Amino acid sequence: MSRLVVISNRVSAPTGEGGAGAQGGLAVALGAALREYRGLWFGWSGHRTDEFTGHIELQRAHGVTTATIDLEDQDVDEYYNGYANRTLWPLFHYRIDLAEYDRSFDSGYQRVNERFAETVTPLIDQDDLVWVHDYHLIPLGAELRARGLKNRIGFFLHIPWPPGRLLVSLPDHQKLVRSLLAYDLIGFQTREWLEAFRDYVVRELGGNLDADGTLHVGDRTVHVAAYPIGIDYDDFMEASRSPLAHQACNRLRESAADRKVIIGVDRLDYSKGLQERFTGYQRFLENNPDRHGELFMLQIAPPTREEVSTYEEIRDNLDGLSGRINGAFAEIDWVPVRYVNQGYDRASLAGFYRAAQIALITPLRDGMNLVAKEYVAAQDPDDPGVLILSRFAGAALQLKDALLVNPYSADEVSDAIKTALEMPREERIRRWRSMMESVRDEDVVKWRHDFVAALEGARIREPEPPPEGK
Template sequence: MSRLIVVSNRVSAPTDPSAGSAGGLAMALSAALRKYDGLWFGWSGNTTPVWKPEAQIEDRAGVTVALVDLEPQDVDEYYNGYANKTLWPLFHHRVDLSAYERSFGEGYERTNDRFAEALAPLIQPDDLIWIHDYHMIPLARDLRRRGIKNRIGFFLHTPWPVRQLLVTLPYHRRLVESLFDFDLLGFHTREWLDLFRDYVASEPGIHGRLLPNDALMAFGKTVQTGVFPIGIDVDAFVEARNSALGIRTYDRMAASAAFRSMIVGVDRLDYSKGLEQRLLGYEQFLKDKPEQRGKVFLLQVTPLSRDDVDAYQDIRSRLDSLAGHVNGTYGDVDWQPVRYLNRTYRRDQLAGIYRAARVGLVTPLRDGMNLVAKEYVAAQDPEDPGVLILSRFAGAAEEMTEALLINPFSREEISDALSRALAMPLAERKDRWQALMQVVRDSDVALWRDMFVATLQAIPTGGAKPVPEV
């Protein structure tokens, strides 16, 4: 096979492939890069006073990585600005939080062009290039301008917004047009792909056409699209559950529960995760079921993120206040209804926490996939599994239909689902878990990776393809 080049905003190749803290995506991509003698390119996370296009090459546990530093202005405008203050909220239907500042867009275009400047000299003629996520939508266009003819694929890890919201973005057409310099566009779900297709086919002035087999034609080019639902490294997660630390964490959680039923939520701090709605729904449950007070508790693990973005500071303050309100209203001398933690745990620790939880509560308001739902299922004891409650607005809901699917905007639905989950008989819990576990195995991250790479490799030619004659 050709060499594989993975491109992402940050390079997450683990320094130790056996590290329990390494994410499943990083492990899967790292394994592919070792197998195919590949390269992982991205921002180092560091800043430099003056831009230098020469990438720093190093080895991380057998993976070759190429890193570039960015100027502080690039970080402010490209990363903190356009990526996290403009595109992220827009793609999650939070137009009220999107900042449409011209300097952000200029920084986004400039920084992607700089990435292309640094990456182009590293590309060999037969390389496959796989670019990840909304940070780097224009990168294929900028590589094509430098004469790169290789096959280039793109995978979007977030949802795609509905057309009526996308058009609030200044220069939305230019952003979408740049996607047609890729050979393959990948989405988590059919819903996200259909929304993209709707923009191309319906936006006035584009005159896009839907071709057979999910190909699209617009802007004088054609591009192949596809649905590639991402998953977790199932075997590695089960191994983490059964590891010494996983078992020890499970024992600690079981002991700390003191014969109470634990409900667990694990999400990084983000307004898209429905954390406020989750706490309000849990509070509604305590109101609706007073007999459950003292018998359950919610463990909410929420690592902090993007502290330099105002919206994240605001939600942290609101969650601190709401968790304190629930504990102050319903707590007792020997019972705290909410355990709210702002810290990060290793994968094997999380596996032990998930296993100890009677209910996994996953309530994003909009999410590309949501791997916590799949991790929770993989961590369960087959003989006594817990119950997954899942927002219907997570991409995972398209596959995981045996979860208790809820509308996270309705606190009553969250309350009812908690009541049902905690009362569910063992036979039903087993049946649901077995069906969900099959879904988790069928969408393993390695299968996702290999399917995308194989599809990209099978595309006949790289480079911008002209519109076929009719």
């Protein structure tokens, strides 16, 4: 079996006991893949340096070898805070009103991708499989090809791919998409994002699509497919049975004092629909005064991308909105919203999920959403909770027995909360069993096996013919 080289924007070495600690779903998934394939994980350390030198820090922990580089302040400002998170992130989440187009962002994005390619190329052996991740590194495949790599190289996008009518608002959108054609395999979370990419390539670049999902554009051939990501099921279930998880579950149950708990766990990001969620819960309280005191909403929302001004505005808005809800409805012995701006390790979250009768997961647009799957996995089979899930999350295509809602509709969210509270135990069990089957069978192991197997089967690029006369 070939070695696997994973390249992503950030590298998070696994923390060992209790799963991946406070790491996100991508870090958990890649750590598991690298342990299985004995590979190398390359990316940015998250640290800054006065001058980029290309120095690589190699470490090995918990079965994973990592190779990291530091970036200059200008790199972080233009590549990460700029093009990645102020241009591509909002655009790919359908928020063109928030997307910022600045040539310095574009140049910084290209420069860092070139630096990644220049630095990682000497680490890649001839037979390695190379797996590049996410919107930060779209041009990386083309940069690796420019440095002579003939390896099989795959790319996976963890966020949505926007429809063509939105993508064309991006300056040099054709240049960005053409750089993707340097990969042998491109993966998306859902068929919706896959079809949006195919449509763009056919309409804007004159591509042709084969029945097996292979795209042809000029002399370029690339296979594209959907590979929905899942949770690391076995690892999560182990974490959910840990003493830390039991402690967290008991802690929340005791503090709830027999009240029902609605839980939401999201990064503090406008794509997660947090303001709309709070508004939907507020509508429920307005429409159901007889339910006051019977339940509360626990929203865990650790800050993210704090150097981007848009995220400061989100935090300010949610601080105000949670305060207004509590001010309007709270009693001496009851507060309807518990709003927490800190992260928790996965074992503790598993305990919180199990203690909550309802999960309210309502992103406005999301590539997958692994929190929804973790909530399902954490439930008591004899008395499971109810998942309320946005129909705009990728997970909605797999978790069809959740209560699917339009997060923009406060009334729809309110009605779903009431339905969940009144749902008979037999129906909750039936819905949970169906979703649990999907979570168990469509886990991260299947995701990485399917993608890597497809990448292993990708054609090997022949060396470019030398120029005439040489």
